[in-house]
Amino acid sequence: MTMSSDRAVPGPLGDEPDVETGLLRFLELRTGRAWSADTDVFGSGGLSSLFAMELVVHLERTYGVSVRGADLQMENFRTVRRMTDLVARLRRTPADGTGG
Amino acid sequence: MAAENATPATGRRLAVLGAGVMGTGIAALAIGHGMAVSLADLDRRRLDEAPARIDHQVRTARLMGALPGGREPGALVTGLSLADLMADGTRFTAVVEAVTEDPDTKAKVLADVSALVAPGTPIISNTSAIPIGELARATARPAELVGTHFMNPPCLIGTVEVVRGARTGEPTLDALRALLAELGREAVVVDDAPGFVTSRILHPMINDAARVVAEGTASAESVDRLMQGCLGHPTGPLRTADLIGIDNLVDSLRVLHDRTGDEGSRPCALLLEMVAAGHLGRKSGRGFYTYEYEGDQA
Numbered sequence: 001m002t003m004s005s006d007r008a009v010p011g012p013l014g015d016e017p018d019v020e021t022g023l024l025r026f027l028e029l030r031t032g033r034a035w036s037a038d039t040d041v042f043g044s045g046g047l048s049s050l051f052a053m054e055l056v057v058h059l060e061r062t063y064g065v066s067v068r069g070a071d072l073q074m075e076n077f078r079t080v081r082r083m084t085d086l087v088a089r090l091r092r093t094p095a096d097g098t099g100g
Numbered sequence: 101m102a103a104e105n106a107t108p109a110t111g112r113r114l115a116v117l118g119a120g121v122m123g124t125g126i127a128a129l130a131i132g133h134g135m136a137v138s139l140a141d142l143d144r145r146r147l148d149e150a151p152a153r154i155d156h157q158v159r160t161a162r163l164m165g166a167l168p169g170g171r172e173p174g175a176l177v178t179g180l181s182l183a184d185l186m187a188d189g190t191r192f193t194a195v196v197e198a199v200t201e202d203p204d205t206k207a208k209v210l211a212d213v214s215a216l217v218a219p220g221t222p223i224i225s226n227t228s229a230i231p232i233g234e235l236a237r238a239t240a241r242p243a244e245l246v247g248t249h250f251m252n253p254p255c256l257i258g259t260v261e262v263v264r265g266a267r268t269g270e271p272t273l274d275a276l277r278a279l280l281a282e283l284g285r286e287a288v289v290v291d292d293a294p295g296f297v298t299s300r301i302l303h304p305m306i307n308d309a310a311r312v313v314a315e316g317t318a319s320a321e322s323v324d325r326l327m328q329g330c331l332g333h334p335t336g337p338l339r340t341a342d343l344i345g346i347d348n349l350v351d352s353l354r355v356l357h358d359r360t361g362d363e364g365s366r367p368c369a370l371l372l373e374m375v376a377a378g379h380l381g382r383k384s385g386r387g388f389y390t391y392e393y394e395g396d397q398a
Contacts, residue, residue: 030392049164050160050164052160052163052164053156053159053160053163054392056159056163067159068159072159072162072163073163073165074163074164074165077163
């Protein structure tokens with residue numbers, strides 16, 4: 001398996017490459033175009049920022065994580081790689097039940 | 101949802117009547133700004149779903165950076181009626197009526213509210229088109245009634261159309277201005293008329309946009325792309341229609357048509373067909389566009 005140097009180390013579940021692939025497929029289905037893991041999805045010609053919450057809901061339903069509080073910021077959803085990193089981190093950190 | 105133990109930063113509590121799109125949106129705006137909310141709706145199912153819908157909106161607003169930092173969300177209490185919510189002696193900073201956009205329904209609710217709340221409590225009718233002067237006739241203290249026309253979603257749109265009825269008192273208007281300032285909204289006060297300013301201009305245009313689609317001149321996507329790309333509209337009229345709710349849009353167009361006689365405000369056949377088919381926009385998951393996650397959220 002080849003990995004770029006800045007890729008997050010896979011968490012205990014070890015399937016972040018699948019998360020990345022799944023997210024790229026989800027974006028392609030929803031937008032009708034191909035994306036790369038480092039493309040700014042909200043950049044020029046990209047998605048409406050209102051789509052960000054759809055991404056949050058998709059991550060939560062698909063990967064069993066809960067995005068709350070300080071994690072609710074656009075920067076975490078700007079690229080597929082960042083979303084993949086977020087899923088990996090949330091999977092490593094047990095939910096503490098705090099809301100926001 | 102919102103924590104029972106959260107002490108509202110302001111110590112103020114808003115009553116919101118109606119747990120539909122606008123009622124939950126206004127509740128989310130207040131809760132996101134740390135204000136406690138008591139939410140009433142006669143529909144038990146809608147009331148039960150409201151906390152999750154409000155939470156979704158507060159999270160969206162937080163994600164978009166539209167809420168002040170470092171403030172605990174306000175607490176939410178729900179009940180089947182305003183009387184239920186007041187049974188323990190709770191008093192409200194203001195009461196916002198956000199029930200169905202139907203003049204008779206609103207008048208009945210407002211009559212009940214004015215009979216229940218303490219004199220001096222501002223009563224705010226949230227409406228997209230019904231003249232406040234008409235609704236004021238149903239209330240015991242017309243000077244305490246004022247109108248708002250929040251846009252959807254209230255958390256993300258910073259300006260609110262405020263409607264001063266002919267009998268609205270200055271203290272009521274001042275209290276609403278203060279409330280909106282506390283919620284980080286800019287108030288633009290206008291006088292009373294069917295559809296006020298925004299709906300009077302926007303709704304007939306959306307009606308025309310739907311006619312263009314029905315006549316086959318262009319797709320909904322093309323209409324919106326032209327209005328966005330050429331005329332600078334932020335979302336396009338038909339995506340806006342989906343946000344408003346097609347049923348609500350039709351109700352408002354009828355209010356406008358009945359009161360102004362303007363044929364451009366007579367709801368067009370396509371809008372009526374969409375309502376009959378249950379294609380109500382984002383809240384139903386389908387309108388001029390489809391929404392994968394909205395149908396079960398809103």
